Amino acid sequence: MGRDVIVACDFSSAGETLAFLDMFREKKPFVKIGMELFYAEGPSIVRQIKERGHKIFLDLKLHDIPNTVKKAMAVLARLDVDLCNVHAAGTKEMMAAALEGLTRPDGTRPLLIAVTQLTSTDQSSLENDLMIHAPMAQVVTHYAKTARDAGLDGVVCSPLEAEKVHASCGKAFLTVTPGVRFAEGDMGDQKRVMTPAQAKNVGSDYIVVGRPITAAADPVAAYSRCVSEFVD
Ligand code: C5P
Secondary structure, three states, rough: OOOOEEOOOOOOHHHHHHHHHHHHOOOEEEEEOOHHHHHHHOHHHHHHHOOOOOOOOEEEOOOOOOOHHHHHHHHHHHOOOOOEEHHHHOOHHHHHHHHHHHHHOOOOOEEEEOOOOOOOOOHHHHHHHOOOOOOOHHHHHHHHHHHHOOOEEEEEEEEEHHHHHHEEEEEOOOOEOOOOOOOOOOOOOOOOOOHHHHHOOOOOEEEOHHHHOOOOOHHHHHHHHHHHOOOO
């Protein structure tokens, strides 16, 4: 899969999500399903969106003991998602188990990426809540290297970290980056943002874009603009 725009479908029901996706007649966007929608609608929402021809990033951020994560991943592999994720904080052993669980009997598997540090975690919460006393950039790079050593395909990170991750883990290691806004757009609750064109320049492989598309007056036009700035 090459560079692409992933649309974060942060809706709370299947009805709302499918009505939104109905607007896209030409190119079927790569869709991100998060916890809210998945917990509300269950695996059937994944099947319904897949049947409509979309690729799916199932963003459930698994983090548990290795055996539990391995078994959960086997279920996601059967759901035929294209991309899924775990927390790197679950350790290299947990990530390796996730990869094993995700691998189907015929050797194929969805892509697996790791969350390094959530973009809602800042240096002070890293130190005071998590007792991690290294600079954020160093923590993100270290977690990315651990994910790579476990055999994962990439990480979710801020576009501001994409270059550093590629420098330490190699160009082929995927960077999937939320925190994207149009130049004149509302930042919402995102603090560190880049435009789609800037994300392309720093080498992001996938951008995850939610409200700039879902809340736009014309979501299809907003999506096309993202694609033309980031992919074309
Ligand atoms: O609406 P917006 O473009 O901010 O949506 C970004 C999406 O990416 C949301 O679904 C959010 O949960 C997700 N995300 C994020 N930051 C992370 C990981 C995921 O914004 N570090």
